[in-house]
Amino acid sequence: YTSDLWWKNAVVYCLDVETFKDGNGDGIGDFRGLSQEVDYLADLGITCLWLMPFYPTANQDDGYDVTDFYGVDPRLGTLGDFVEFMRTAHDRGIRVIADLVLNHTSDRHPWFQEARQGKDSPRRDWYVWKDEPEPEPESVVFPDQEDSVWEYDERSGQYYLHSFYKHQPDLNVANPAVRDELSRILGFWMELGLSGFRVDAVPFLIENISPELGEPHEFLAGMRAFLTRRKGNSVLLGEVNLPYKELLAYFGDGLGDELTMCFDFMAMQKTWLALARKEAAPLAAALRERPQAPKDAQWAMFLRNHDELTLDKLSDEERQEVFQAFGPEEHMQIYGRGLRRRLPAMFDGDLRRMKLAYSLMFSLPGTPVLYYGEEIGMGENLEVDGRMAVRTPMQWSKDGGFGSAEPVRPMPEGKFGPEHVNVIDQKRDDGSLLRWIQLLVERYRECPELAWGEYEVLDGGHPAVHAHRSGTDGATVVAVHNLGEETVEAELDLEGLAGCQLTDLLVDGTVEVPDSGRMRMELGPYGTRWLRAT
Ligand code: TEU
Ligand code: CA
Numbered sequence: 001y002t003s004d005l006w007w008k009n010a011v012v013y014c015l016d017v018e019t020f021k022d023g024n025g026d027g028i029g030d031f032r033g034l035s036q037e038v039d040y041l042a043d044l045g046i047t048c049l050w051l052m053p054f055y056p057t058a059n060q061d062d063g064y065d066v067t068d069f070y071g072v073d074p075r076l077g078t079l080g081d082f083v084e085f086m087r088t089a090h091d092r093g094i095r096v097i098a099d100l101v102l103n104h105t106s107d108r109h110p111w112f113q114e115a116r117q118g119k120d121s122p123r124r125d126w127y128v129w130k131d132e133p134e135p136e137p138e139s140v141v142f143p144d145q146e147d148s149v150w151e152y153d154e155r156s157g158q159y160y161l162h163s164f165y166k167h168q169p170d171l172n173v174a175n176p177a178v179r180d181e182l183s184r185i186l187g188f189w190m191e192l193g194l195s196g197f198r199v200d201a202v203p204f205l206i207e208n209i210s211p212e213l214g215e216p217h218e219f220l221a222g223m224r225a226f227l228t229r230r231k232g233n234s235v236l237l238g239e240v241n242l243p244y245k246e247l248l249a250y251f252g253d254g255l256g257d258e259l260t261m262c263f264d265f266m267a268m269q270k271t272w273l274a275l276a277r278k279e280a281a282p283l284a285a286a287l288r289e290r291p292q293a294p295k296d297a298q299w300a301m302f303l304r305n306h307d308e309l310t311l312d313k314l315s316d317e318e319r320q321e322v323f324q325a326f327g328p329e330e331h332m333q334i335y336g337r338g339l340r341r342r343l344p345a346m347f348d349g350d351l352r353r354m355k356l357a358y359s360l361m362f363s364l365p366g367t368p369v370l371y372y373g374e375e376i377g378m379g380e381n382l383e384v385d386g387r388m389a390v391r392t393p394m395q396w397s398k399d400g401g402f403g404s405a406e407p408v409r410p411m412p413e414g415k416f417g418p419e420h421v422n423v424i425d426q427k428r429d430d431g432s433l434l435r436w437i438q439l440l441v442e443r444y445r446e447c448p449e450l451a452w453g454e455y456e457v458l459d460g461g462h463p464a465v466h467a468h469r470s471g472t473d474g475a476t477v478v479a480v481h482n483l484g485e486e487t488v489e490a491e492l493d494l495e496g497l498a499g500c501q502l503t504d505l506l507v508d509g510t511v512e513v514p515d516s517g518r519m520r521m522e523l524g525p526y527g528t529r530w531l532r533a534t
Contacts, residue, residue, distance in 0.1 A: 004233040006095065006195075007261055007367060008298050009451035011045055011441050012237075014198075014306065015372035016052040016062070017076045019393045022403025029393070031072070031081035033403060035088045040423065042092040044375060044434075045441035049089060050198045050237070052306060053099045054082070058106040060167050062306075062391065064099075064200065065106035069185045079192075086193040097235060098189055100197035102182050103205040104168040112169050116156050128161035128172045128208060129153075140164075144386055163204040173219065174208045183226050196227060196235030199259065202250060203240060217249060220258035235260040237300055243313070248291050256294025264299045264366060266290065269313045271303065271364075275357060276325035278484035280466035282318075284457045287364070287468065298451065299366035303357060304374055308387055351377075355436045356481060356526035359506070362440040363479035363530060365455040365470055375437045376426050379416020384409075395422040443505045443530060449475045461491030465523065469494070475534040478502070482523035492519045502531040 016029070023032025031054075041049065053063030056071045063073065072082050089096050105112055114123040133150035140147055141164060150159040151166040161170045171178050186197070199205070206216035220236070227234045238259035240250045244266055252258035270286035293299050311319045354377060362368050372378075373394055380390045393400065393407040395418035400411055411418060426434035444450055453470035460467040464484035470477050476497065482488050494500075498517035501510050506529060513519050513533075521529065 005296060006047070006233060007235045007237075009445065009448045010048045010095070010367050011444065012048045012050055012097075012300065012367060012369040013041060013044070013046040013372065014050040014052065014369060015394075016306070016391060017054050018063075018073075019391055019407075019409055020372060021394065021396070022405065022407065023077075025404040026075075027403065027405040027408040028075050029402070029407075030075070031077035031085045035081075035085045038085075038088045038092055038094065042094060044438055045445060046094060046370075047445070048095040048097060048195065050369070051096060051098050053101055055101075058108045058167065060106070061165060062388065064101050065104075065108075065165075065168050066101055067106045067109045070188055083192060090193065095195035096193070097196045097198055097237060098194055099200060100186070101200040102171060102173070102185070103163060103201045104170045107167045107169055115169075116153050116160075118156050119158065121156075125172055125175050126178050127169050129156075129158040130161075131158055133159045134161075142387075161208075163201070163207075170204070170208065172208055173205060179219065179222075182223075186223065186226060187230055190227065190230045190234065194234070195231075196237065196260070198237045198239065200239055202238045202259070203242060217252065217258055220250065221252060221255075224252070224258055224260070237261040237263070239263055241265045241312070244290050251294050251297045254294065256297045259297070261298045261300045261367060262293075263305075263369070264290070264301055264364075266313055267299075267364060267366075268302055269311050271357075271360060272311065272322045272326075273314055273318050274466065274483055275353075275360075276322045279463050280460060280481075280483060281463065283360075283466055287455075287457050293366075300369050301361055301364050301366040302369040302371070303361050304371045304390075305369075306371060306387065306391055308390055350526075351431075351433060352526040353485075354433055356483065356528050358433075358437055358440055359479075359528040359530070360466065360481045360483075362444050363450060363468070363470075363477070363481075365451065365453070365468075367451060368441075368444065370437070375434050376423055377416070377421050377433045379412035379414075379421060381410050381412045397422050397424045439506065447475065447477050447505070447530075447532060448472075450477050450479075453477075458492055461520075462488045464488055465490045467492055475532060477505070478531045478533075480521065480523065480529050480531070482525065482527040485525040487522060487524050487527075490521050490523055492521075493517060494519050497533050500533045502533050505530040505532055 017034055018029045020029045021033030021037050023030050054073055054076050055066045056068040056073050057063045058065045058067055072079050111123055111126055115121050115127050136148055145165045149163055152159050162168050163170050206219055209216040209219055236259045238250055240247050240262050247262055250259045266286050270282045274280055274283040378395055381392050382389055392412050393402045393409050398419050400418045426432035449472045450470050453472045455468055455470040458467040464482055467480045480490050494513050495517045497513045498515050500513045503510055
């Protein structure tokens with residue numbers, strides 16, 4: 001488990017500098033505030049931070065509309081504050097990756113302002129222009145974006161492509177000059193100490209590269225090679241929300257020379273369906289279908305993210321099952337394909353079920369990615385429009401504790417407000433979600449076979465039981481989860497472990513596998529166990 005493949009069993013934590021901690025009393029989170037809380041993240045056991053975009057921005061898509069790729073949004077601090085934060089994180093052994101938003105810029109980026117001066121602008125073909133709009137995709141990504149991906153620019157008399165909102169014109173990545181500039185951007189931030197990037201909207205990024213201009217995947221392989229030349233063992237964590245069979249190409253197929261890691265959107269969505277049904281089958285089926293990531297690559301496992309639960313891989317009726325199971329209708333505002341709820345609200349504070357969900361996610365083969373606040377069951381504010389409803393300020397103490405000023409962003413209220421859900425209270429409570437996740441992180445990091453090992457989905461002997469084993473020649477973990485609220489008896493066929501003493505990792509006990517290799521165990525409501533043989 002050499003460190004140069006650190007991503008294989010990292011524990012990634014996603015946060016937005018703007019909503020984490022305010023260090024200068026203006027009510028907006030910043031790098032100075034974040035630096036104050038790196039110890040908190042180290043105590044949690046986090047090994048890698050994914051920072052959402054912190055570049056200068058028009059701030060019309062929470063930073064995913066960049067106006068300068070080589071700077072820091074002045075609201076969040078200076079480049080000096082950024083470098084100081086990087087040192088603070090590295091001093092505690094925490095790596096940092098940044099969100100790389102290369103599919104588009106803000107329409108206020110100087111490059112676009114120059115390009116739209118006219119058809120003969122030297123920057124014109126840094127973007128994608130047509131005299132007539134080309135065919136539209138069958139659906140746009142976000143329900144609140146324009147329903148066309150072509151916008152007519154009066155000034156220069158042509159349409160420009162925008163895969164997302166019209167204020168986000170797509171860069172023309174087919175243009176070699178653009179690809180050179182993208183390399184400069186990667187190089188700049190790598191020089192400032194990053195360990196890689198989370199790559200935004202990858203399928204959209206490479207869609208403009210037509211085969212005659214070199215394989216679209218050559219672009220990703222080129223990016224990976226560039227990073228490796230600049231700094232070995234850096235990662236490209238790709239947001240590729242596609243079915244498994246299409247997704248494999250983004251790893252670089254058998255070579256594994258493109259994206260280092262890909263989010264497992266399918267397992268996330270099937271996990272929610274399994275949790276809704278209180279049945280393991282949907283998740284077991286997905287994990288059995290999932291191809292092994294190439295040797296030096298890895299799946300990134302998650303339950304929540306900043307774009308909400310898109311659940312777009314579920315059928316309409318399956319999605320309704322999830323919505324019905326996790327939150328009273330009157331509170332639920334269905335946001336297009338997504339569900340504007342955070343995890344705890346969906347369990348209505350049922351701590352046992354939340355703990356089960358995280359034990360499942362952390363034990364699934366791959367690298368776990370937490371979205372900030374999940375570790376304390378942070379709520380949402382449904383009065384806030386769109387995806388910003390799940391991007392509320394971190395809740396540090398009963399009075400919020402965000403900084404010396406009231407946070408500019410609205411806080412959650414009611415039973416998920418800071419008076420009920422906050423870091424300080426949960427640190428003091430042995431039974432809290434925070435302490436549970438700390439335990440899961442600690443055990444996960446002790447068991448690299450959970451991430452590296454060959455895994456096999458097991459028959460748990462009961463519809464509500466999800467079980468799988470992950471092992472290498474040195475160690476094996478058998479993880480067993482009761483997805484329902486009835487006590488059940490699981491029955492596992494643990495061939496090869498007959499007669500072994502297993503360590504019960506979540507309760508510090510031991511159990512012995514019978515000589516038959518068939519193991520029975522009772523699991524209480526939402527009961528979960530990680531059993532390790534070494
Ligand atoms: O989101 C892109 C995105 O959500 C799509 O990849 C989607 O998952 C897919 O098309 C569904 O099939 C990223 C960021 O996460 C989001 O916050 C930004 O708003 C967006 O890109 C634009 O930068
Ligand atoms: Ca501030």
